[in-house]
Amino acid sequence: MFFDINDLNNMHIDVLKEIGNIGAGNAATALAKMLGRKVDMEVPKVRIVEFKDVSDILGGAEMIVVGILLKVYGNIKGNILFILQIDAAHILVNMLLGKPLESKDDFNEIEISALKEIGNILTGSYISALSGLTGLDIKPSVPNLAIDMAGAIISVPAIEFGKIGDNVLYIETEFKEGSNRVIGDFFLIPDIESYEIMLRALGVLG
Known part of the structure; x- marks a missing residue:
């Protein structure tokens, strides 16, 4: 039977939310270790959009x-897309490199490299959660980083949407360090077959 992502019910969504919760927890822990600071997180918002x-x-x-x-x-x-607003990216990079948090100069090569590493660690946290809960072997590619208009960035995975679904798993996570708040938007864009494989591995499809 062909699986239609629009048929996802509340039980499926709850399982996907668990992936979001564990992934965000992993990400907060990894971020705290990377920054050498205590990082808390709000309960992530997880939905299909x-x-x-x-x-x-x-x-x-x-x-x-x-x-x-x-x-x-x-x-x-499939694809994973992790988005940071420019201000949030500046805060994270400034923390990591020991710069004043209000610094908002254009990103230099060192800062771009730091952003890639932050992105690598955060996306890896979600992949680890997904792999751990499903028991599936999930291998990420080397991440590509772009600073551009949102429409241009999301057009890259959009090109593949002729042959896969029109819906993605969206996890919004808010990280807190003292009075600083950073929101990261995580989008999991698997092909339709992979959604079914994931849900079967999680035991919510027969």
């Missing part, structure tokens, strides 16, 4: 954001 709405979620197609895009291979296939 239509791909066409992603730009609006990020503040509009012309909003300049930092995007980290990677592919996943192994038992499931």
Whole structure:
């Protein structure tokens, strides 16, 4: 039977939320270790959204954001997109490099490299949660980083949407360090077959 992501019910969503909770917890722990600071997190918001709405979620197609895009291979296939607003990216990089938090100069090569590492660690945290809960072998590619308009960044995985679904798993996570708040938007964009494989591995499909 062909699986339609629009048929996901509340039980499926609850299981996907668990992936979000564990992934965000892993990410907060990894971020704290990387920054050498205590990092807390709010309970992540997890939902299935239509791909066409992603730009609006990020503040509009012309909003300049930092995007980290990677592919996943192994038992499931698809894309992962992790988005940080520019201000949030500056805060994280400034913390990591010991710069004044209010510094908002254009990112230099060292800061771009730091952003890639932050993105790598955060996306790896979600992949680890997904792999741990499903028992599936999930291999990430080397991440690509872009600082561009949201519409341009999401057009990369959008090209593949002729042959896969129109919906993505969206996890919004708010990290807190003292009075600083950083929101990261995580989008899991597996192909339709991979959604079914994931849900079967989690025991919610027969």
